[in-house]
Amino acid sequence: MTVKTEAARGTLTYSRMRGMVAILIAFMKQRRMGLNDFIQKIANNSYACKHPEVQSILKISQPQEPELMNANPSPPPSPSQQINLGPSSNPHAKPSDFHFLKVIGKGSFGKVLLARHKAEEVFYAVKVLQKKAILKKKEEKHIMSERNVLLKNVKHPFLVGLHFSFQTADKLYFVLDYINGGELFYHLQRERCFLEPRARFYAAEIASALGYLHSLNIVYRDLKPENILLDSQGHIVLTDFGLCKENIEHNGTTSTFCGTPEYLAPEVLHKQPYDRTVDWWCLGAVLYEMLYGLPPFYSRNTAEMYDNILNKPLQLKPNITNSARHLLEGLLQKDRTKRLGAKEDFMEIKNHVFFSLINWDDLINKKITPPFNPNVSGPSDLRHFDPEFTEEPVPSSIGRSPDSILLTASVKEAAEAFLGFSYAPPMDSFL
Numbered sequence: 001m002t003v004k005t006e007a008a009r010g011t012l013t014y015s016r017m018r019g020m021v022a023i024l025i026a027f028m029k030q031r032r033m034g035l036n037d038f039i040q041k042i043a044n045n046s047y048a049c050k051h052p053e054v055q056s057i058l059k060i061s062q063p064q065e066p067e068l069m070n071a072n073p074s075p076p077p078s079p080s081q082q083i084n085l086g087p088s089s090n091p092h093a094k095p096s097d098f099h100f101l102k103v104i105g106k107g108s109f110g111k112v113l114l115a116r117h118k119a120e121e122v123f124y125a126v127k128v129l130q131k132k133a134i135l136k137k138k139e140e141k142h143i144m145s146e147r148n149v150l151l152k153n154v155k156h157p158f159l160v161g162l163h164f165s166f167q168t169a170d171k172l173y174f175v176l177d178y179i180n181g182g183e184l185f186y187h188l189q190r191e192r193c194f195l196e197p198r199a200r201f202y203a204a205e206i207a208s209a210l211g212y213l214h215s216l217n218i219v220y221r222d223l224k225p226e227n228i229l230l231d232s233q234g235h236i237v238l239t240d241f242g243l244c245k246e247n248i249e250h251n252g253t254t255s256t257f258c259g260t261p262e263y264l265a266p267e268v269l270h271k272q273p274y275d276r277t278v279d280w281w282c283l284g285a286v287l288y289e290m291l292y293g294l295p296p297f298y299s300r301n302t303a304e305m306y307d308n309i310l311n312k313p314l315q316l317k318p319n320i321t322n323s324a325r326h327l328l329e330g331l332l333q334k335d336r337t338k339r340l341g342a343k344e345d346f347m348e349i350k351n352h353v354f355f356s357l358i359n360w361d362d363l364i365n366k367k368i369t370p371p372f373n374p375n376v377s378g379p380s381d382l383r384h385f386d387p388e389f390t391e392e393p394v395p396s397s398i399g400r401s402p403d404s405i406l407l408t409a410s411v412k413e414a415a416e417a418f419l420g421f422s423y424a425p426p427m428d429s430f431l
Helices: 014-029 035-043 046-050 052-058 131-136 140-151 184-191 196-215 277-292 302-311 322-331 346-350 360-364 409-417
Strands: 002-005 010-013 098-106 110-117 123-130 162-167 171-176 228-230 236-238
Touching: 098 123, 110 171, 123 131, 131 140, 131 171, 140 162, 140 171, 184 228, 184 277, 196 236, 196 277, 196 322, 196 346, 196 360, 277 322
Parallel strands: none
Antiparallel strands: 002 010, 098 110, 110 123, 123 171, 162 171, 228 236
């Protein structure tokens, strides 16, 4: 079947017509992703570009040669732009939108950088991950899970917020709240341990964040002082959601062996199914460390430490109150079915006598003055970051898309592995 039109100056076959319709349908489905994305799709369709009506929309003259699109052609898109990122493309953010100022953290797959958005002049922490490293360790599911959890965090004051996520052919970018009060680990190392009122305040804000995640059927699984930040006023901000497990209903379990050795619950070490009470064990471990300076059951010998976690009774020195002692015994109960939080989750922790001095409504609304103020002068004040990071030069490749990346099988695999990664706020939030 063919349809002949004078305007088309030729024959429009049924299959070609279907192709154009498919492009238009795709546009309608993803119209909120921006007109530029649509124009790029049309520009990459050689037949569509030859159609006079399309040319009039794009304001280009009829080309003499297929590769000449207009009298003053722009440089051809780089291979990284040509890769079909599907629903991952994000017209609202790209590396060149940011001035990358300092390295403020490092991880297994990349770096965290202090960056200033050029147009907004707002400071962000941008987590930049190497796709190749993630795929090599087969961690793409954890990265996508982290992205999903970040999107659900926007309504809680003690969880780091995601503003954008986007990708190039070789990197993933999380644009996050910039938190510069320092890691809890950093402050704990400097002061060795905290007095009980300060430890109680931090534990309450952490418990509130964990309770919120649990209400979304998310188990955090990697609570440790390195993942707990202080904001500029001294409030807790939980970060790094790479090990979160989604869709764990009340009494639901999972069995993946993951976490940090010092804070692993006995059931995880036993490789038994575990549930959200694993987070309450970790809260107990962090509270213990805040009060005593070291995690419970700690040993430099990892095998010995694992044996301690599984078999050694909890030993508490007498320099804490009875309510703190009772809370630690409840949270660090080796049998998860008897652990504090096993029955009513966060409500059991919230109602414990140790937290009787906490007004939870005031806590969630940040009306309680933090016991410690980091005293940062502004976004450029990096005193609470490790100089090991901040003195490292910012790689120039961080701020730009690669000029040329061959469309190899590995690059295509990377594009497919992270489909749907990118995120931009709803359009009405820009109005």
